[in-house]
Amino acid sequence: MDKLKGIFSALLVAFDKDGNIDEKGIRETVRHNIDNMKVDGLYVGGSTGENFMLTTEDKKRIFDIAMDEAKGQIAMIAQVGALDLREAVELGKYATDLGYDALSAVTPFYYKFTFEEIKNYYNTITNETNNKMIVYSISLLTGVNMSVSQFAELFENKNIIGVKFTEGNFYLMERLRHAFPDKLIYSGFDEMLLSATVLNVDGAIGSTYNINGVNAKKIFTLAKEGKVDEARELQRQANDMIEAILGNGLFQTLKEILKCQGVDAGFCKEPLGKLPPEKVERAKEIYRNYL
Numbered sequence: 001m002d003k004l005k006g007i008f009s010a011l012l013v014a015f016d017k018d019g020n021i022d023e024k025g026i027r028e029t030v031r032h033n034i035d036n037m038k039v040d041g042l043y044v045g046g047s048t049g050e051n052f053m054l055t056t057e058d059k060k061r062i063f064d065i066a067m068d069e070a071k072g073q074i075a076m077i078a079q080v081g082a083l084d085l086r087e088a089v090e091l092g093k094y095a096t097d098l099g100y101d102a103l104s105a106v107t108p109f110y111y112k113f114t115f116e117e118i119k120n121y122y123n124t125i126t127n128e129t130n131n132k133m134i135v136y137s138i139s140l141l142t143g144v145n146m147s148v149s150q151f152a153e154l155f156e157n158k159n160i161i162g163v164k165f166t167e168g169n170f171y172l173m174e175r176l177r178h179a180f181p182d183k184l185i186y187s188g189f190d191e192m193l194l195s196a197t198v199l200n201v202d203g204a205i206g207s208t209y210n211i212n213g214v215n216a217k218k219i220f221t222l223a224k225e226g227k228v229d230e231a232r233e234l235q236r237q238a239n240d241m242i243e244a245i246l247g248n249g250l251f252q253t254l255k256e257i258l259k260c261q262g263v264d265a266g267f268c269k270e271p272l273g274k275l276p277p278e279k280v281e282r283a284k285e286i287y288r289n290y291l
């Protein structure tokens with residue numbers, strides 16, 4: 001499972017002005033992540049990939065393009081979770097056939113599913129695909145909070161190998177780390193990479209690593225080596241940047257910064273809007289100030 005450790009970019013997906021997939025832009029973004037950001041892997045089809053605004057066909061095409069460009073040079077995780085469980089299974093089979101190292105699925109959201117229903121959702125995907133599964137916990141967006149004992153129930157399924165923990169709850173993170181030393185725990189909030197690494201997470205998956213992967217890797221490595229003071233200064237710099245990005249429109253600004261880094265990452269898909277000229281300028285300024 002070592003291949004699945006380290007810093008993973010939640011892949012940004014390039015769209016044209018009308019919201020169609022921009023294959024060239026996606027390829028450039030994948031290359032940039034591998035060649036320049038030096039990330040250990042890619043998480044394809046996440047929130048950052050604007051996944052929940054896409055058709056099944058678009059989701060498959062993105063899995064195709066990303067894998068074709070990465071060609072197994074780094075670890076590849078496909079987020080296949082969807083409210084339509086049959087779609088999740090179909091996407092899971094598709095990504096497994098393409099050679100994705102593991103699947104991930106967001107906890108089913110919008111409706112108030114019971115834990116039994118959530119467990120059935122994960123077990124169905126792993127049984128049907130025979131691939132490994134990383135639970136995607138992001139209660140801020142899904143409303144689903146799971147306890148240590150519920151994680152324990154999920155983890156009874158040997159194919160459920162870990163969790164992408166996009167939660168601010170460090171107490172729960174520590175309890176999970178302690179309870180499941182052999183499962184993979186990924187830090188989901190880039191702002192909290194250092195603190196999560198001190199708690200001995202196995203890796204991190206995030207949106208800002210598309211543009212700040214090298215520094216993220218430094219924070220991760222320094223913290224693993226116990227060099228917390230050095231890591232904290234880098235985390236402080238990263239957080240100054242992240243704060244500025246969040247204030248300007250997260251995904252749009254990340255794409256604009258990618259342009260400054262030589263990658264034409266296109267636009268976001270509606271209902272997400274386009275940046276007005278002053279925010280485009282602000283994005284360039286963030287790039288100049290922090291990268």
Ligand SMILES: CC(=O)N[C@H](C=O)[C@@H](O)[C@H](O)[C@H](O)CO
Pocket residue numbers: 010047048138166188189190191205206207208242246250
């Ligand atoms: C909702 C979302 O985008 N979450 C990402 C990962 O889970 C993070 O990488 C954040 O984008 C990042 O930490 C900025 O807040």
Ligand SMILES: CC(=O)C(=O)O
Pocket residue numbers: 010011043045046047048049188205206207
């Ligand atoms: C990491 C995260 O943002 C994602 O799901 O894309």
